[in-house]
Amino acid sequence: MTFTLTRRALMAAATATLALGTPALAEDSKLDSIHFLIPGGAGGGWDGTARGTGEALTKAGLVGTASFENMSGGGGGKAIGYLIENADSNHGTLMVNSTPIVIRSLTGVFPHNFRDLTMVAGTIGDYATFVVGKDSPINSMADLIAAYKTDPRGTAIGGGSVPGGMDHLVAAMVMKAAGENPTQVKYIPYDAGGMAMAALLSGEIAALSTGFSEAVDLANAGEVKIIGVTSDQRVPAYADAMTMKEQGIDTTFVNWRGFFAAPGLPEERKAAYQAAIAKMYDTPEWEEVRARNGWVNIHNSGDDFEKFLEGQEEAIKSLMQELGFL
Amino acid sequence: MFEGIMIGLSSAFSLTNLMMVIGGCLIGTFIGMLPGLGPMSIISIMIPVAITIGDPSAALILLAGVYYGAIFGGSTSSILINAPGVASTVATSFDGYPLARQGKAGKALTVAAISSFCGGSIGAVLLMIFAPALATVALLFHSAEYFALMVVGLSAIAAFAGTGQVVKALLMTLLGLIMATVGEGALFNMPRFTMGIMDLQSGFGFITLAMAMFALPEALYLVLDPSRSKTEGGSNEIKDLRITRDEARAIAPVIGRQSIQGFLIGVLPGAGATIASFLGYAVERNIAPKEEQEQFGKGSVKGLAAPESANNAACTGSFVPLLTLGIPGSGTTAILLGALIALNVSPGPRLMIDEPQIFWAVIISMYVGNLVLLVLNLPLIPYIAKVLAVPRNYLIPFILFFTLMGAYIGQNNATELLILVGLGICATLLRFADYPLAPLLIGFILGSMLEDNFARAMQLYDGMGFLLDRPMTLALLVLAALLVLLPSYRARRARLRQVGVSDGD
Numbered sequence: 001m002t003f004t005l006t007r008r009a010l011m012a013a014a015t016a017t018l019a020l021g022t023p024a025l026a027e028d029s030k031l032d033s034i035h036f037l038i039p040g041g042a043g044g045g046w047d048g049t050a051r052g053t054g055e056a057l058t059k060a061g062l063v064g065t066a067s068f069e070n071m072s073g074g075g076g077g078k079a080i081g082y083l084i085e086n087a088d089s090n091h092g093t094l095m096v097n098s099t100p101i102v103i104r105s106l107t108g109v110f111p112h113n114f115r116d117l118t119m120v121a122g123t124i125g126d127y128a129t130f131v132v133g134k135d136s137p138i139n140s141m142a143d144l145i146a147a148y149k150t151d152p153r154g155t156a157i158g159g160g161s162v163p164g165g166m167d168h169l170v171a172a173m174v175m176k177a178a179g180e181n182p183t184q185v186k187y188i189p190y191d192a193g194g195m196a197m198a199a200l201l202s203g204e205i206a207a208l209s210t211g212f213s214e215a216v217d218l219a220n221a222g223e224v225k226i227i228g229v230t231s232d233q234r235v236p237a238y239a240d241a242m243t244m245k246e247q248g249i250d251t252t253f254v255n256w257r258g259f260f261a262a263p264g265l266p267e268e269r270k271a272a273y274q275a276a277i278a279k280m281y282d283t284p285e286w287e288e289v290r291a292r293n294g295w296v297n298i299h300n301s302g303d304d305f306e307k308f309l310e311g312q313e314e315a316i317k318s319l320m321q322e323l324g325f326l
Numbered sequence: 327m328f329e330g331i332m333i334g335l336s337s338a339f340s341l342t343n344l345m346m347v348i349g350g351c352l353i354g355t356f357i358g359m360l361p362g363l364g365p366m367s368i369i370s371i372m373i374p375v376a377i378t379i380g381d382p383s384a385a386l387i388l389l390a391g392v393y394y395g396a397i398f399g400g401s402t403s404s405i406l407i408n409a410p411g412v413a414s415t416v417a418t419s420f421d422g423y424p425l426a427r428q429g430k431a432g433k434a435l436t437v438a439a440i441s442s443f444c445g446g447s448i449g450a451v452l453l454m455i456f457a458p459a460l461a462t463v464a465l466l467f468h469s470a471e472y473f474a475l476m477v478v479g480l481s482a483i484a485a486f487a488g489t490g491q492v493v494k495a496l497l498m499t500l501l502g503l504i505m506a507t508v509g510e511g512a513l514f515n516m517p518r519f520t521m522g523i524m525d526l527q528s529g530f531g532f533i534t535l536a537m538a539m540f541a542l543p544e545a546l547y548l549v550l551d552p553s554r555s556k557t558e559g560g561s562n563e564i565k566d567l568r569i570t571r572d573e574a575r576a577i578a579p580v581i582g583r584q585s586i587q588g589f590l591i592g593v594l595p596g597a598g599a600t601i602a603s604f605l606g607y608a609v610e611r612n613i614a615p616k617e618e619q620e621q622f623g624k625g626s627v628k629g630l631a632a633p634e635s636a637n638n639a640a641c642t643g644s645f646v647p648l649l650t651l652g653i654p655g656s657g658t659t660a661i662l663l664g665a666l667i668a669l670n671v672s673p674g675p676r677l678m679i680d681e682p683q684i685f686w687a688v689i690i691s692m693y694v695g696n697l698v699l700l701v702l703n704l705p706l707i708p709y710i711a712k713v714l715a716v717p718r719n720y721l722i723p724f725i726l727f728f729t730l731m732g733a734y735i736g737q738n739n740a741t742e743l744l745i746l747v748g749l750g751i752c753a754t755l756l757r758f759a760d761y762p763l764a765p766l767l768i769g770f771i772l773g774s775m776l777e778d779n780f781a782r783a784m785q786l787y788d789g790m791g792f793l794l795d796r797p798m799t800l801a802l803l804v805l806a807a808l809l810v811l812l813p814s815y816r817a818r819r820a821r822l823r824q825v826g827v828s829d830g831d
Contacts, residue, residue: 041738070738074524075510075517078739081524109510109517109527156786162514188469188782189513191774194654194663198595201651202465204786217667221652221677292377292668 031276032064037095039079041072049257050096052289053123053280060283062276076101077110084116087262091269094120098257099166102313106320107164114313118265119305121277122258124290125298127212127231128170129241130157131224133201141228141247144207145178148185156186158196158205163189164325169316170230170253171209172323174244177251183323200224211255213237213294230254235296254298254312258305274301330678331454334686337383338694343687346379346388347695351702354395361403361411361537361732365396366658373665382669383687389662390688391695394446397599397641398699401438401634406431406713407725409541411732413532413771414599414637417607419540420764421622421629428625431711436567437627438634439703441581445635446696448585449592449642454689458678460593461650467594469782470792474802475594476776479601481608481809483765495765498756502769503776505530511774513781525741534733534746535770539763541729542750545722547757567707569627576618577631580610588636592643598656599640600771606636608809616816623764642692649673649685 034057036050047070054066071079076097083095095117105113132138138147148155157175159167168189172182188205190196197218200208207227216238218224226241230253234243244251259277261270280286281297290297300308320326337343350372357368372392376385397414404410405422418438425434467475483499508519509529520526569577587609588602610632611622622629647653652673654660666673671684678685716724733746753763783792783799793800 072528073739073741074527077527078524107516110524153788162510186785188785189778190782191778194595194656194660197653198465198467198647198651199469201653202468204468218652221673223652294667 031062031272033092034063034066034273035090035093036066036068037079037083037090037093038068038070039072039076039095039097041070045257046076046096046098048293049098049124049295050094052293052295053096053259053277056280056283056286056289057276060280060285062279062283075104075109077104077112080110080112080117083260083262084112087264090262091265094259094261094273096257097260099255099312102309102316103164103166103169103320106313106317106326114260114309117260117263118270119302119309120259120261120270120273121302122256122298122300122305122308123277124258124295125254125256126296127229127235128167128253128255129210129212129215129226129230130171130174130228131200131208131210131215131218131226132206133203134223134225136206136225138206138227139225140242141174141178141244141249144227145180147206148175148180152184153186155206156188156204157207157209158188158190158199159209160190160196163187164320164323165189166255167209169319169323173251173253173315173319174209174228174230174249176319176322177244177249182319197223213296215241217294237296256298256300256308258300270302277301330682330686331690333683334688334690337683337687338387338690342381343384343387343691344694346384347391347691348698348702350388350391350393351395351398351695351698354392354397355399355402355699355703356395358396358399358411359402360735361400361409361533361541361728363396363732363735364400364412364533364658365393366661368392368396369658369661369665373661373668376665377668380669382666382671382681383684385669386662386666386671386684386688387691387695389665390692391698393641393658393662394638394692394695394699397638398439398442398703401442402435402710403728405434405438405630406711407541407728408544409725409729409732410536411533413536414603414640415633416536416540416600416764416767416771417603417633418630418637420607420633421624421626423540423544424623424625425627425630426711426714430566430625431714432567432707433569433627434630435707435711436569436704437573437577437630439700439707440569441577441584441631441634442638443696443700444581445585445588445638446642446699447693448582448635449589449639450689450693450696452586452589452639453642453645453692457646457650457689460590460646464593464595464647464651466798468796469779469786470796470799471802472594473776473779473783474799474806475591475601476772476779478802478806478809479604479608479772480768480776481806483768483810491760491762494761498761498763498765499769502766502771503773505535505766506770506773507777511777513778525739525745529774530745530749530770531733531742532771534742535749536767537729537733538746538749539753539767541725542746543754543757543763545725545729546750546754548718548722548725567704573627577627580628580631581635584610584632584636585639588639589643591636592640593646595644595647595653595656598644599637602640602643603633603637604768604772606632612809612812616820638696645688645692649677649688 036054038047038050040046051068057063058066079095083090101114104110138144157171159171161167168187171187175185176182196208199205212229215226219226228244229241231243232252354368357363369389369392372389376388379385400412400415401418404415404419405426408419408423410416410419422434483495508526510517510527517527584606588606591602592598610628611619644656644659648659648663654663730743733742
């Protein structure tokens with residue numbers, strides 16, 4: 001504990017020196033250090049994103065050192081609260097987060113939302129997909145909708161999130177765009193991707209709403225067929241998979257991951273973070289981390305990021321209201 | 327297949343891969359001894375190392391070695407300081423810790439080592455022969471059956487209800503089930519019973535609760551009751567690892583049965599080593615003769631051998647859905663799956679055909695890993711067991727340190743420590759009142775899986791229809807009822823007979 005405090009104090013001091021000593025922080029000057037705040041425990045998706053990004057940034061020489069701190073609790077709310085309360089001493093901190101920050105602010109799981117933070121950049125993302133088992137008679141979204149129309153109670157769609165969570169919202173979004181009533185769709189939640197996959201293969205559910213990168217691995221292994229992707233255009237990583245749009249279902253969705261900083265972060269500091277992240281994409285170090293984790297580069301910086309988040313919040317909000325979660 | 331085995335053999339016995347197994351087992355065992363660092367965290371730590379190795383079979387062999395070592399190491403803290411760091415070693419502490427208290431720590435560790443070895447080895451053989459066939463069996467289980475399986479798992483509490491404490495044991499189970507509902511469940515997107523406390527939103531942590539129920543009351547008891555600190559046997563016995571011929575004869579069939587049962591349960595995605603260990607314990611207690619049944623929970627070697635062989639066999643079993651279907655059956659295998667994908671290996675039915683050298687090298691190194699663990703650990707047992715010979719004024723801070731560290735390390739959340747101490751004090755009071763604490767932990771561990779699967783089954787069948795529609799569910803539920811009722815019925819009949827005798831008719 002003492003160690004963390006000291007380290008944080010040092011960092012705050014370093015930041016202060018930087019801010020005071022060199023007011024005109026040069027565009028290409030290297031960041032000394034970044035402290036990554038991870039709102040969940042070790043081993044999760046947030047953890048991997050922060051550590052992978054830190055690794056790429058330091059190895060590529062864009063940042064001197066990276067430190068990491070896991071602060072779980074409150075579904076991520078504890079770390080957000082901490083960053084806001086201690087904003088002044090946390091100019092050296094970047095917090096990783098993803099789509100759930102939008103969903104959970106809406107449901108009131110935590111009192112803050114993304115506007116209370118400084119939005120730095122969205123860095124990677126993952127599209128959503130519908131998959132079916134390899135032996136399933138369903139081969140396209142049209143087949144699935146037909147099966148659903150014949151037997152709505154027997155055609156359940158599973159996912160790895162709680163009702164009202166991301167996988168459910170995607171399922172509802174897609175079914176709505178296909179002209180069905182999203183509140184009638186039987187969504188079955190599983191607590192982990194593995195369990196949901198087992199349920200799909202055992203025939204308990206007809207289709208599974210899941211992340212694209214996970215689906216590609218399973219499709220390559222010959223376990224599942226991808227029947228629809230929520231991207232604008234076909235994704236090169238698995239070009240055989242049709243998009244929802246191609247099949248007349250006009251909907252897109254990206255589960256993003258990105259970085260936030262404390263509110264009131266000085267502009268030049270924010271610009272320095274954004275510059276470092278932007279440069280990171282061209283380095284082989286990042287490419288190695290990205291490929292290892294199967295991430296898709298979806299870079300949204302600054303104002304674009306804010307616009308994107310607002311658009312996503314709007315879409316999710318109206319959908320959740322319709323589904324009765326708000 | 328034979329050809330594949332030969333390729334696997336030559337690959338597994340290459341010098342690098344042997345080093346990987348040995349290194350992995352050593353790392354796993356030593357880190358696994360610390361409560362709070364279970365196989366999942368250790369494997370996550372090791373993944374970057376494994377990926378730098380580059381060769382997929384070597385990397386997977388290293389990780390499998392770490393996995394086995396961690397499970398093996400986890401039972402050590404259960405036995406010695408009553409601090410099970412992983413859910414699957416909770417049942418190990420039921421009889422392992424009483425044995426250690428009787429001064430038979432060395433023996434307890436030896437029994438655990440041998441049972442683990444046999445469980446893992448028999449599991450590896452079963453995996454080698456039946457993997458492809460079993461993959462389809464695993465898919466016969468739907469949510470309804472998982473629900474029923476969790477109910478069967480809960481029947482393990484009968485083991486603590488035997489000694490006239492049926493009501494107390496049931497109450498504690500209920501309390502555990504209630505505690506499992508705290509936080510955001512998988513079925514609702516709103517937090518339940520968190521009383522507005524943000525730290526409770528993700529529910530109680532397993533490690534926190536396990537430490538609060540077992541390790542902390544034990545340490546407090548040692549403080550409050552000085553006479554307890556002396557183990558009842560002589561200190562020579564602590565180091566004594568010998569198992570008598572009778573004991574060996576008693577545990578051999580237990581190990582055989584539980585290795586097979588554990589393996590089969592491990593094959594089911596989501597059931598895993600924890601259920602296997604509880605069920606193994608419950609089943610062995612129920613089929614034991616009456617006088618041995620009394621010994622369960624008080625230091626029975628059978629009660630120690632059963633969960634140890636079952637959880638190791640189940641770990642091997644969990645590789646069946648991973649390697650043949652690409653489905654991770656547990657958190658740990660999910661992390662392994664991630665590692666496989668990072669190494670450009672796609673697990674699934676094609677793995678055996680496309681890359682037999684990886685498939686078989688992994689299976690064979692599992693066997694080698696078990697052997698290595700046994701060889702490494704048997705000579706170390708006397709030294710490890712010496713922990714208990716440490717005077718109590720050093721031992722208590724030692725236990726407290728590891729307990730608190732275990733709760734903190736996984737989440738880096740200091741509130742966990744407050745929760746741990748609060749619950750630990752409650753647990754100590756309950757122990758004074760002679761309430762068994764193990765049923766609470768069993769209820770807590772199984773509670774969320776029980777609820778989730780039940781709710782899913784209800785949703786899928788629009789009601790309770792699954793009870794009639796799915797015969798396997800009904801059969802499992804009947805089995806659970808029998809496992810709970812049979813012992814109390816037997817006890818009742820025995821009591822009635824005794825009463826009858828004393829009445830003189």
